[in-house]
Amino acid sequence: MITENQIEVKSILTKSNLPVADYSVNPYVGCTHGCRYCYASFMKRFTGHTEPWGSFVDVKFWPEIKHPERYAGKELFIGSVTDPYQPLEEKYGRTRELLKQMRGSGCRIGIATKSDLVLRDIDLIKTFPNARVSFSINTLDENFRKDMDNSVPIERKIEAMRKMHEAGIRTTCFISPIFPGLTDCKAIICECRDKCNLVWLENLNLRGAYKPIILGYIKENHPELYPLYADIYSKGDRRYWFTLNEELKDFCQEEGLEYIRDDDSMSRPFDAPPIIVNYFFHEEVKRNATKENSIS
Numbered sequence: 001m002i003t004e005n006q007i008e009v010k011s012i013l014t015k016s017n018l019p020v021a022d023y024s025v026n027p028y029v030g031c032t033h034g035c036r037y038c039y040a041s042f043m044k045r046f047t048g049h050t051e052p053w054g055s056f057v058d059v060k061f062w063p064e065i066k067h068p069e070r071y072a073g074k075e076l077f078i079g080s081v082t083d084p085y086q087p088l089e090e091k092y093g094r095t096r097e098l099l100k101q102m103r104g105s106g107c108r109i110g111i112a113t114k115s116d117l118v119l120r121d122i123d124l125i126k127t128f129p130n131a132r133v134s135f136s137i138n139t140l141d142e143n144f145r146k147d148m149d150n151s152v153p154i155e156r157k158i159e160a161m162r163k164m165h166e167a168g169i170r171t172t173c174f175i176s177p178i179f180p181g182l183t184d185c186k187a188i189i190c191e192c193r194d195k196c197n198l199v200w201l202e203n204l205n206l207r208g209a210y211k212p213i214i215l216g217y218i219k220e221n222h223p224e225l226y227p228l229y230a231d232i233y234s235k236g237d238r239r240y241w242f243t244l245n246e247e248l249k250d251f252c253q254e255e256g257l258e259y260i261r262d263d264d265s266m267s268r269p270f271d272a273p274p275i276i277v278n279y280f281f282h283e284e285v286k287r288n289a290t291k292e293n294s295i296s
């Protein structure tokens with residue numbers, strides 16, 4: 001049972017401190033994909049929702065964006081704490097409305113989704129310079145996917161990535177979060193490499209309310225992995241990630257794929273093979289960079 005509320009907001013664009021965008025845009029509060037590991041569930045605290053994450057959505061209505069050309073050259077990240085193409089978008093079209101209002105402004109857009117509903121808006125997305133759409137895929141195992149979220153089946157996501165890429169729009173395969181011992185990064189890269197321009201790799205972070213949920217899930221469903229999870233998430237052991245990093249580096253070399261820490265995908269020819277970007281612990285890397293900047 002999903003609770004829908006329609007809410008009025010003063011503005012839909014929020015200044016962002018994300019490394020990849022100038023503004024973040026979230027046409028909804030809440031997300032019915034209800035991923036069990038969703039870091040965005042902290043939004044409940046700010047919005048007064050007490051219902052379980054995944055069971056409510058606030059649908060945002062905002063005044064028409066005045067002078068959208070002010071955002072020329074700026075990057076908008078659509079979907080930082082919600083999925084802009086969750087099922088209710090079919091009914092309300094708030095993400096489509098946003099794209100219509102910003103069309104022709106000269107801004108750049110990045111969209112993050114777990115849904116193939118985004119294909120509906122190819123016509124609009126194509127009008128933005130250097131648009132990119134990222135699809136989160138962290139498993140090829142449909143049973144594990146179903147255990148973790150209510151988004152569309154993996155096959156549909158991969159097919160949507162293919163269609164988007166074929167339409168000439170840059171796509172990212174966002175392998176996130178990587179579940180130790182469960183996410184097969186190499187298999188996902190092999191499956192998606194001809195459908196995307198970029199692969200992002202992000203480790204599973206466990207903190208807050210969802211840490212016991214995920215650890216409980218592992219204990220019950222993959223008890224053989226529980227000692228590994230306890231080492232990583234209770235003792236702070238990072239050897240798993242160092243080893244995975246080395247393995248992926250070797251794998252990419254064998255496959256003729258570039259493996260880096262920074263993203264320069266927009267400067268690459270569209271048809272070049274994807275580059276694989278390691279974003280392990282990127283929050284810490286960003287925090288340290290900020291610290292260093294503030295010291296100097």
Ligand code: SF4
Pocket residue numbers: 031032033034035037038039040041081082083114149
């Ligand atoms: S799709 Fe994204 S915002 Fe939605 S529940 Fe999953 S992780 Fe959270």
